[in-house]
Amino acid sequence: MASKQKTSRKAAAAAIRRPRARAANDGAYAGDTGDDIGLDALVGHAGYAVRRFQLWIFQDFIKTLATVDIRPTQYSVMTVIGANPGLSQMAVAKRLGIERARLVHLLDSLEERDFVSRIPSATDRRSHALHLTTRGKTALAQFKRLAAEHERHVAEKIGKENRERLLQILACFT
Amino acid sequence: MASKQKTSRKAAAAAIRRPRARAANDGAYAGDTGDDIGLDALVGHAGYAVRRFQLWIFQDFIKTLATVDIRPTQYSVMTVIGANPGLSQMAVAKRLGIERARLVHLLDSLEERDFVSRIPSATDRRSHALHLTTRGKTALAQFKRLAAEHERHVAEKIGKENRERLLQILACFT
DNA sequence: TATTGTTATACTCTATAACTATA
DNA sequence: TATAGTTATAGAGTATAACAATA
Numbered sequence: 321m322a323s324k325q326k327t328s329r330k331a332a333a334a335a336i337r338r339p340r341a342r343a344a345n346d347g348a349y350a351g352d353t354g355d356d357i358g359l360d361a362l363v364g365h366a367g368y369a370v371r372r373f374q375l376w377i378f379q380d381f382i383k384t385l386a387t388v389d390i391r392p393t394q395y396s397v398m399t400v401i402g403a404n405p406g407l408s409q410m411a412v413a414k415r416l417g418i419e420r421a422r423l424v425h426l427l428d429s430l431e432e433r434d435f436v437s438r439i440p441s442a443t444d445r446r447s448h449a450l451h452l453t454t455r456g457k458t459a460l461a462q463f464k465r466l467a468a469e470h471e472r473h474v475a476e477k478i479g480k481e482n483r484e485r486l487l488q489i490l491a492c493f494t
Numbered sequence: 495m496a497s498k499q500k501t502s503r504k505a506a507a508a509a510i511r512r513p514r515a516r517a518a519n520d521g522a523y524a525g526d527t528g529d530d531i532g533l534d535a536l537v538g539h540a541g542y543a544v545r546r547f548q549l550w551i552f553q554d555f556i557k558t559l560a561t562v563d564i565r566p567t568q569y570s571v572m573t574v575i576g577a578n579p580g581l582s583q584m585a586v587a588k589r590l591g592i593e594r595a596r597l598v599h600l601l602d603s604l605e606e607r608d609f610v611s612r613i614p615s616a617t618d619r620r621s622h623a624l625h626l627t628t629r630g631k632t633a634l635a636q637f638k639r640l641a642a643e644h645e646r647h648v649a650e651k652i653g654k655e656n657r658e659r660l661l662q663i664l665a666c667f668t
Numbered sequence: 669t670a671t672t673g674t675t676a677t678a679c680t681c682t683a684t685a686a687c688t689a690t691a
Numbered sequence: 692t693a694t695a696g697t698t699a700t701a702g703a704g705t706a707t708a709a710c711a712a713t714a
Contacts, residue, residue, distance in 0.1 A: 360577030369664035403534035
């Protein structure tokens, strides 16, 4: 490592601080392939478990819907528009907790693919009424079938009853 | 809106496709402050509920530990190092599911604040043995107290029993 | 004056690839 | 050759601020 790693701002400082005069405490080396490492306080933290679960669940969603190239947020936007045609961008953004600035780009890509259309609102010339196109409606139906498949993966992973319990517990966040 | 919005690549196309000849279907306007909007298929998707919950929980964690300027990932790194002194960067990255490239920067900032030190490994000159500094140990103790406070916020939000049930259900992901 | 959609910027996070030193 | 740490880059995602058109 020498040159590169030793010039590292901090590694050098650390080396000075504690030269290398240990031997006993550093026993955690044996193996350390990533399994037998304790998490201490992390176990018992809801946030950590939820973060890991969320990573897994999003990865499975993306993988399961890879053939149609739809990501979780795109799916949520299309689902809400499909269920509430005519919604403004502000309303969708608020409902889903997305920044309105970000929704602009999301809708750009969905409009490019002819899944969604922005129609000038008749009542407020500042806003757009969002609708699924005919193609978007057909596509969403397929997305929902794939999303249901993904949901079955979740049930397989944590158990059918646990999945339902989870949905109940977290219902207040939807 | 005219100029800016009408020149928008897609809005224009959409307007052409369906001029503005609607009136009935667009009823969803009334109010639309963000509450009375249905989610349709999103309700029943574990991923959506988990995402919303995760956002809430991380925001509360960040807020609760704002005084010490520690974010969830930094906390997890310090906790794992504290519980397993001497671990290599690879081992920490693997255990926490963090990219090793990202861990470099995380450790840089923790080392700058004198919470963590990278000590040259005695057995493998490529790797670093990670340790908490004395200051880091004291600091982590405080972080844990604040994290416990955050955890109480979670319990208040979803209920004590539900929080425990959640931890049980998601134990396989830690 | 406030709001809608838009653009732009910055910062975090994720995902890669490439490089050096070492094994 | 493979691995540990590092650097760099590109893409999402998040958080802001500012602007034009409109309310």
